[in-house]
Amino acid sequence: MKNPAIGSIINGYTIGDNLHVGGMANGYVAKSPTGQKVFFKAYKSPSVAIGWFKKYVAYQKTLSERVNQPSLRRFCVQLLDAFVFKYGSDTFYQVYEFIEGGHDMGTLLEKFHKRPKEVSWEQRTIMARVLMAGIHNLHEQKIVHGDLKPANLQMLIDPTITAGYQLKLIDMDFSLLSDKVAPWHGVAPYVGTPRYFSPEHLRGETPVTASDIFTCGIILYELLGGGHPYATDDDAEYKTKVADYKVTLPKLLGTITDDRGTRNLAETLHKCLSPDATKRPTAQEVNNALNGRMVPPPKAPPEITVNSQQIKLVDNAGVALSLNITGRIGKQLLKKFGEHSQFAADHQFALEKRDAGWILIPQVDSPNHTMYNNEVASKPIKLKSGDTIAIGSRKSGKIILPLRVEF
Numbered sequence: 001m002k003n004p005a006i007g008s009i010i011n012g013y014t015i016g017d018n019l020h021v022g023g024m025a026n027g028y029v030a031k032s033p034t035g036q037k038v039f040f041k042a043y044k045s046p047s048v049a050i051g052w053f054k055k056y057v058a059y060q061k062t063l064s065e066r067v068n069q070p071s072l073r074r075f076c077v078q079l080l081d082a083f084v085f086k087y088g089s090d091t092f093y094q095v096y097e098f099i100e101g102g103h104d105m106g107t108l109l110e111k112f113h114k115r116p117k118e119v120s121w122e123q124r125t126i127m128a129r130v131l132m133a134g135i136h137n138l139h140e141q142k143i144v145h146g147d148l149k150p151a152n153l154q155m156l157i158d159p160t161i162t163a164g165y166q167l168k169l170i171d172m173d174f175s176l177l178s179d180k181v182a183p184w185h186g187v188a189p190y191v192g193t194p195r196y197f198s199p200e201h202l203r204g205e206t207p208v209t210a211s212d213i214f215t216c217g218i219i220l221y222e223l224l225g226g227g228h229p230y231a232t233d234d235d236a237e238y239k240t241k242v243a244d245y246k247v248t249l250p251k252l253l254g255t256i257t258d259d260r261g262t263r264n265l266a267e268t269l270h271k272c273l274s275p276d277a278t279k280r281p282t283a284q285e286v287n288n289a290l291n292g293r294m295v296p297p298p299k300a301p302p303e304i305t306v307n308s309q310q311i312k313l314v315d316n317a318g319v320a321l322s323l324n325i326t327g328r329i330g331k332q333l334l335k336k337f338g339e340h341s342q343f344a345a346d347h348q349f350a351l352e353k354r355d356a357g358w359i360l361i362p363q364v365d366s367p368n369h370t371m372y373n374n375e376v377a378s379k380p381i382k383l384k385s386g387d388t389i390a391i392g393s394r395k396s397g398k399i400i401l402p403l404r405v406e407f
């Protein structure tokens with residue numbers, strides 16, 4: 001990639017100062033064809049030459065459409081343009097609204113640490129509520145930021161509100177759509193930042209909404225409790241600390257409603273750091289705790305009923321595979337359906353028997369997609385009679401081996 005020179009014009013955008021040099025992209029201030037000041041990003045990766053580039057562009061378009069929904073527009077920096085242009089060589093560019101007049105959360109945390117009395121507890125808690133409201137809306141749109149850290153939380157100065165700042169989430173060009181498989185899955189790592197990696201990042205797994213919650217927990221420890229819960233510059237030590245979960249409850253710098261509400265907030269932030277993603281609270285639950293709202297006691301569990309259903313997978317010729325218990329489905333079991341079974345992985349998907357019914361669990365890193373009703377299955381799905389499970393070829397785009405679900 002050839003670095004744009006100041007004053008050069010790329011697809012109508014006049015390039016100004018270089019603002020950022022990164023491993024995956026360089027950022028510049030630029031002027032749009034209409035004279036608007038914009039943030040101009042020139043990508044080193046993905047390169048237009050890689051096999052998943054076109055899928056990445058389509059994925060970015062869907063991401064931008066979701067970010068542009070009214071519930072998210074005020075929390076996220078907006079993508080204005082995206083294109084390939086030959087400047088030295090074909091290069092991918094994206095153009096964002098330009099954010100100025102504030103500081104990133106990292107700068108503010110350093111300031112708060114040095115002069116803690118300059119910002120009130122009320123301001124800190126409002127910032128925390130705004131952050132978790134933004135993350136809640138992000139997750140409602142089925143988006144995982146994936147690289148949350150103080151530097152990616154842009155705080156815009158606004159003296160008209162109590163917090164003094166408005167929030168903008170930035171650096172979302174490798175955020176994930178939680179209902180779709182990322183184009184770079186299995187061929188490039190998921191992005192993240194040392195000291196803010198979630199357990200899923202550290203284990204090489206796909207980040208999920210709970211991964212964002214883990215990182216928010218670290219940031220809220222810093223904002224409300226005065227320090228990073230896993231303070232270390234050693235990557236191996238950080239990984240060990242995260243896995244061991246020996247962190248104590250945060251020593252909050254103020255109170256929420258009363259002692260009970262304050263204790264509830266401290267316990268909620270502590271749960272954010274659980275190595276088990278299923279035990280972390282949601283963004284809405286964290287926001288409830290920040291507002292002093294207590295979680296009601298759980299209702300008495302309903303009477304347990306055991307699922308005794310047998311599940312069948314039936315092809316167009318009437319050949320059937322029956323299961324009474326949870327099982328992994330792959331090439332060997334699918335051989336009875338013919339030669340197309342060769343396109344399945346040894347573990348293509350699982351059928352799990354639960355009290356609520358049968359669940360399809362796709363193996364997302366298999367060479368070919370598991371398809372559910374002609375759509376890529378990327379998360380567990382409760383099955384019903386008449387559903388179709390099939391294999392989607394990544395190379396040809398074809399759907400093969402359709403199997404009808406019967407009970």
